[in-house]
Amino acid sequence: MTDAAEGPRESMVSPEMAERKGVWGESRSSYPVTATDIRRWAIAVYWPERPPPIFWDEDYAATTRWGGIIAPQDFNPFAWPVERPGMGGGPPRGALGGSGGGGGRRIMNGGQTDTYGVPIRPGDVISARSRLRDWEERTTRLGETLFVFNETEWTNQDGQLVKRRVSNTIRY
């Protein structure tokens, strides 16, 4: 990346980013998901209305194509880890991957695209791994801007894909 650094415009892509591109990080596992975790999540995201029975009523859920309770698709099985470096505030580790590194003084969440496989069910143990997938550097109304795309993949205990998230972090 020295070429870019010596050019007329300094690249915001760090050598660390170039090294990490495409390399999957270490896999991490969730605690087993419970029906109570799912019910509470559904209540929170439907508040103040009653959540649909597919998320909490086993008898009803058994009559659907899913054959049992499933979790809302935004359910995060990595919430509430016991071990958390620094014990600081902020979202739980493991769920969404890192911001990807790179230069720029300011960072914005540019959004995400999630592709879904099989649903999460009570008893599931979800594994997650992340990688820096790609980036794009261009001039925007914010000035020199770096769009960093991180990918996080969740699979269940049977190795089935649950979710693939590609998130975009904007540095400028």
Added chain:
Amino acid sequence: MTTNLYFEDVSVGDQLPAWSRRTDFMSWNRFAAVNDEFVPFHMDDEAGRAALNEAGAFGMGNLRYAYLLNALRDWAGDEAEIREVGCEYRAINQKGDVLTVTGTVTDCRVEDGEHRVYLDVNVVNQDGAATCPGHAVLVVPSRAA
């Protein structure tokens, strides 16, 4: 207990039924509790102002994303599969905002043996500001199948 949407019932240009929530600490704190998302600027007005939001604390993008999924699920029913949802976060969710999920069907087609419905979606606030433009892909049952 839910109404299921069939491929034959969907046409390009169809609108999602409006799905709304008034958002404030009652919804944000519940979401923080389940997602373990205790970020000061979502919990405290002073911290929100320190994060350059003059009105104080503000809502989570993750909760708006949940609303997109909820609106799609409530529209399509339990037999549908929500295959993909993507969005960008364009505006802040202020305390007391009434957020409404909107959506328009942009395409319906059979691909790889699946009956897929494509939508443009958004989360709009009470002033009409589009806070969360995005897209969705659903796989729905067919009466012919």
